[in-house]
Amino acid sequence: MPLVRTLGGRDDPRRRVVLATVAPLLLLGEVWLVAAAGVLVAAFGHVETQLWSAGYPCVVALLVAWVVRDAALWLRSRLAAPGWRGRWDVVAQVASLALPAAFGAIAGVAWVQLSVVGTQADAGSGAAQALAVAIPVVTAGLGVAATRVHGGLVVAARAPGALAADARRRVRRALVPAAALATLAALAALAVAAMGTASALVAAVLLVAAAGLALAARFDLDRGVHRTGAVRGVGPVLAVVPAVATAAVVGPAALALAAPPAVLHGLTWPVLGAFAAVLVAQAVSWRVLLRPLGPRTVVFL
Amino acid sequence: MTAVDAARLQFALLAGTHFLFVLVTLGLGPVVAILQTRWALARDRTKAATLESATRFWGQLYLVNYALGIAAGIVMELQLGLHFPGLLDVAGGVFGAPLVIETMAAFFLESTFLGLWVFGWHVLPRWAHTAAFWAVVVTGYLSAFTVMVANGFLRNPVGFTMTGGEARVTDAAALITNPAALLSALHVVGACLMAGAFLLVGVSAWHLRRATTRLPGVVAAGVPGAVLSPENDVWRRSMRIGLVTGTVGAFLAIGFGYAQFGYLQDVPGGQPPVVGIAYAVMMGVAQLAFLVGCVLLLLLPRQTLFRLWTPLRNGLFATLTALLPVPFLTALLGWAAREIGRQPWAIAGVLRTEDAVSGASAAAVIASLVVLVGVMVALAVVDWTVMARLARRGLTRLALGAPPAEVLRDVDDGPDRGPDGTGQTGTGVDDRADVLTFGGAR
Numbered sequence: 082m083p084l085v086r087t088l089g090g091r092d093d094p095r096r097r098v099v100l101a102t103v104a105p106l107l108l109l110g111e112v113w114l115v116a117a118a119g120v121l122v123a124a125f126g127h128v129e130t131q132l133w134s135a136g137y138p139c140v141v142a143l144l145v146a147w148v149v150r151d152a153a154l155w156l157r158s159r160l161a162a163p164g165w166r167g168r169w170d171v172v173a174q175v176a177s178l179a180l181p182a183a184f185g186a187i188a189g190v191a192w193v194q195l196s197v198v199g200t201q202a203d204a205g206s207g208a209a210q211a212l213a214v215a216i217p218v219v220t221a222g223l224g225v226a227a228t229r230v231h232g233g234l235v236v237a238a239r240a241p242g243a244l245a246a247d248a249r250r251r252v253r254r255a256l257v258p259a260a261a262l263a264t265l266a267a268l269a270a271l272a273v274a275a276m277g278t279a280s281a282l283v284a285a286v287l288l289v290a291a292a293g294l295a296l297a298a299r300f301d302l303d304r305g306v307h308r309t310g311a312v313r314g315v316g317p318v319l320a321v322v323p324a325v326a327t328a329a330v331v332g333p334a335a336l337a338l339a340a341p342p343a344v345l346h347g348l349t350w351p352v353l354g355a356f357a358a359v360l361v362a363q364a365v366s367w368r369v370l371l372r373p374l375g376p377r378t379v380v381f382l
Numbered sequence: 383m384t385a386v387d388a389a390r391l392q393f394a395l396l397a398g399t400h401f402l403f404v405l406v407t408l409g410l411g412p413v414v415a416i417l418q419t420r421w422a423l424a425r426d427r428t429k430a431a432t433l434e435s436a437t438r439f440w441g442q443l444y445l446v447n448y449a450l451g452i453a454a455g456i457v458m459e460l461q462l463g464l465h466f467p468g469l470l471d472v473a474g475g476v477f478g479a480p481l482v483i484e485t486m487a488a489f490f491l492e493s494t495f496l497g498l499w500v501f502g503w504h505v506l507p508r509w510a511h512t513a514a515f516w517a518v519v520v521t522g523y524l525s526a527f528t529v530m531v532a533n534g535f536l537r538n539p540v541g542f543t544m545t546g547g548e549a550r551v552t553d554a555a556a557l558i559t560n561p562a563a564l565l566s567a568l569h570v571v572g573a574c575l576m577a578g579a580f581l582l583v584g585v586s587a588w589h590l591r592r593a594t595t596r597l598p599g600v601v602a603a604g605v606p607g608a609v610l611s612p613e614n615d616v617w618r619r620s621m622r623i624g625l626v627t628g629t630v631g632a633f634l635a636i637g638f639g640y641a642q643f644g645y646l647q648d649v650p651g652g653q654p655p656v657v658g659i660a661y662a663v664m665m666g667v668a669q670l671a672f673l674v675g676c677v678l679l680l681l682l683p684r685q686t687l688f689r690l691w692t693p694l695r696n697g698l699f700a701t702l703t704a705l706l707p708v709p710f711l712t713a714l715l716g717w718a719a720r721e722i723g724r725q726p727w728a729i730a731g732v733l734r735t736e737d738a739v740s741g742a743s744a745a746a747v748i749a750s751l752v753v754l755v756g757v758m759v760a761l762a763v764v765d766w767t768v769m770a771r772l773a774r775r776g777l778t779r780l781a782l783g784a785p786p787a788e789v790l791r792d793v794d795d796g797p798d799r800g801p802d803g804t805g806q807t808g809t810g811v812d813d814r815a816d817v818l819t820f821g822g823a824r
Contacts, residue, residue: 094790101786108497112490118459119485124478130467133460134740140464141750145757148453152761155449158781159768161794351479355487362494362517370501377504380789381445381781 088236088247093166095244097158097380102239103232104382105370107154109363116359120352127338128195128331135199136190139217143183150176154382178225185224188327189217192269195331195338196278212272219265220323226259227319230295234316237307239374249307256299259319263292266326273330280333284326291322388747389465389739394721395755398714399762400458403451405713408526408571409578409631410444411519413623415512422512428612435777436616440582441515442782443769445500450765452493454758459485465747468738469728473549476542476557477532484532488525492518503783526574527567534563536729537720538645549732561645565638566720572634573716576671577709579628584706585773586621587699590614590688609688609695616777622682629675635668653723660719667712 088099121129133140150173157169193199193213201209233252237245267288273281297311306312372378383391414437421433459481462469470478495517502511535542541556542549551557558564593614609618681687690698724730728738781789 093793097790105497105501108493108500112493115456115459115493116485116490118456119482119489121463124482127471127474129463130470130740133464134467134742137464137742137746137750140460141753144457144460144754147456148757148761151453152450152765155446156764156768159446160771161779161792163794166793351483352486355483355490358487359490359494362491362498366494366498366502369498369505372505376786378786379501379503379505380786381500 088244088251093163096166096170097382098374099236099240099244100154100158100382101378101380102236102244102374104154105366105379106235107382109366109370111151125335125339128335131194131338132187132191135194136187136217139183139186139190142179143187146176146179146183150180158382177228181224181228182221185221185323186217188224188323189220191327192216192220192273192281192330195334196273196281197276198273198278201276208272209276212269212276216266216269216273219262219269220327223259223262223266223323226255226262227323229255230259231316231320234312239371241374249302253299253302256295256302256315260292260295260299263288263295263319263322266323267292270326270330278330278333281330283329287322287326287329291318294318383744383748385742385744385747386736386739388744388751389742390735392747392751392755393461393465394718395751396454396457396461396758397721398717399755399758400451400454401713401717402710402762403447403454404526405574405577405710406447406581407444407451407522408574409576409627410440410447410581411522411578412575413578413582413627414441414444415515415519416623418512418515422508432612432615432619434783435780436620438780438783439616439777440620442780443581443772445496445782446765446769446772448496450761453761455489457754457758464750465740465742466728466738467740468733472547472733472738473535473542473729476539476549476551477535479551479554480528480531480535480557484525484528488521488528492521492525495521500782504785523571526570527563530567530570531558531560531563533720534560534566536727537566537724538562539729539732544732549729561642565641565645569635569638569642572631572636572638572668573709573713575627575631576635576668577631577713579624579631580706580709582620582624583628584703586617586624587702588774589617589776590621591696591699591703593617610685618685618688621687625675625678625682629672629679632668632672632675636665636672639664639668654725657719657723660715664712664716664719667708671709 088095153169153173153176157166157173160166193202193216198209198212198216202213230252233248233255237248237252239245240248267285270281270285270288274285294311294315298309298315301307301309301312417433417440418437421430421437424430424433495514498506499511499514499518502514506514535557538560539549540560541551541553543552544550590609593609593611678687681690688695726734726736728735779792781792
């Protein structure tokens with residue numbers, strides 16, 4: 082989203098073309114986050130209450146950034162005054178940086194709270210207390226860098242030639258910081274594993290692999306080729322790996338806090354049924370909406 | 383202010399804001415779906431064009447409302463865990479289920495189908511596009527119902543046992559057929575239809591009243607020519623639909639409102655006086671709306687309503703526009719009565735509100751109250767301003783369903799555009815034509 086201003090420049094129709102490349106994906110993607118929050122409430126209520134009390138300011142920041150960004154996206158083009166649109170674009174840019182940062186920070190808080198780090202930090206261990214501060218900062222940074230790469234590559238894949246080339250130039254610059262932050266996060270995961278949460282090793286391996294892929298993609302873009310597997314894959318991988326890594330770190334503790342089997346059993350069929358319906362609807366939507374931009378593309382945002 | 387008060391106030395204000403958007407989503411949704419179905423089925427070209435305009439106009443208002451409705455809903459969803467963890471700790475096993483179905487099945491599908499409807503406008507065949515919006519409406523109502531199941535459990539807990547301080551579902555059917563869920567959901571549907579109808583009628587009346595002033599000669603002659611002219615067909619149709627749905631909605635709201643007194647009287651503890659006042663106001667508004675709706679419906683045959691003596695018609699239409707906020711304020715009152723009427727319980731007879739709140743300090747809760755409520759209310763006001771501007775603009779410059787080239791041209795000339803009107807491009811390369819035709823200029 083920050084790309085709308087940087088890629089679109091000062092020309093409003095150009096900005097709207099950038100918006101049109103990502104618009105259909107936003108609503109379709111955003112609902113996954115809402116659904117995840119719903120599952121958190123139902124199956125992991127205790128995890129949620131523990132996380133929210135530990136990361137209270139991050140949760141409030143996440144909510145504000147999310148709400149403000151949505152409003153900016155939907156409202157900016159409804160009125161035609163350039164001042165109105167320009168101001169919303171600035172708001173969207175700031176909120177779109179804050180959103181992945183807050184999301185990453187909450188993931189970092191989960192790493193701390195739902196692993197051995199939290200208990201050791203409470204016990205007064207200096208190293209654990211340093212980690213408890215460092216991890217959310219690193220994961221917040223990783224969240225921003227990863228979404229920047231992913232978003233840029235989505236624009237590069239769907240937008241017309243000149244815009245796509247511009248988007249790829251910006252992705253190229255973001256890849257090294259993304260790799261560096263993924264490496265730092267991997268080191269943090271190693272530290273968590275060394276302190277006693279063995280499942281963090283999986284996270285470390287995944288994050289190192291993601292960092293390697295980011296560097297490979299950078300190498301390809303430096304050579305001027307962009308149709309390689311590394312460039313195609315690095316966006317989704319950087320978006321998914323932090324989430325999977327978080328699941329790996331917090332998995333054992335979260336499962337211990339999950340709702341009792343009787344409750345989960347009751348939820349199984351409704352959730353599975355709903356999930357099947359959702360998968361069909363989403364598959365159809367992605368197929369219909371993810372066509373290259375053309376005269377039948379809808380420009381609404 | 384204690385942390386409990388601050389948490390309750392924050393929840394009440396955010397829920398109230400969210401509910402105002404829900405009213406329009408559920409009230410306008412079926413109307414847009416019916417308009418689009420009739421457009422899809424219309425044989426006559428002029429009629430199809432009218433119905434298309436109506437679908438796009440009301441659909442666009444629906445979307446601008448929906449955008450903030452989602453945002454307010456996200457804030458609401460995380461409020462429970464943030465400020466009322468005791469509710470999840472004690473009853474997460476019971477009302478977690480309707481909430482997860484709400485997000486997974488209903489809301490998830492609703493938003494997916496809405497995305498398909500907006501962004502598949504020129505891609506999907508007309509029937510599939512229409513079906514997508516019906517799916518939005520059905521899942522939206524399902525979503526509202528599951529929320530009422532969760533809320534009904536708080537008010538009238540049934541179908542559960544307490545084991546080790548945690549509630550467990552023993553009878554899912556009782557949870558769903560709980561009168562506090564079923565009757566209340568139907569009551570809320572009535573309120574939503576009424577709110578959507580007041581919006582339809584209020585906006586249409588505003589346009590029809592202005593139509594007469596556009597043609598001074600016709601007004602001087604005392605002939606309702608402008609009101610009955612073909613270009614105002616959209617507003618006449620919208621007003622007719624609004625009168626029908628509003629009267630039906632008022633009937634539902636009254637019927638299922640009275641039906642609820644059965645279980646309302648069983649709640650432990652007395653009711654504060656504000657609840658009684660709220661009931662009286664709701665009854666007054668709904669019954670008056672029903673009576674006036676019936677009278678206006680009698681004026682619909684042979685367009686009598688639009689042929690009334692001009693000063694009378696203008697006065698009537700101005701009143702109808704001015705009354706637009708009434709169902710929204712009444713619905714807020716209803717929601718407040720529902721929640722205040724349950725106190726001091728979070729779950730009637732099971733969990734006290736003061737035992738459900740988190741351990742967060744009063745200062746932290748007040749700070750988040752100021753931030754979240756401030757942001758949400760500011761955005762809501764901006765959103766309603768935009769809706770008002772779009773409603774006044776009428777059928778010109780509709781972005782929803784317009785060809786992309788036309789939409790991209792829709793910008794007022796601003797100071798930052800160059801003398802040639804093309805403005806500056808980000809890279810300085812002259813690729814504008816290429817970009818704006820999606821690469822089609824090559």
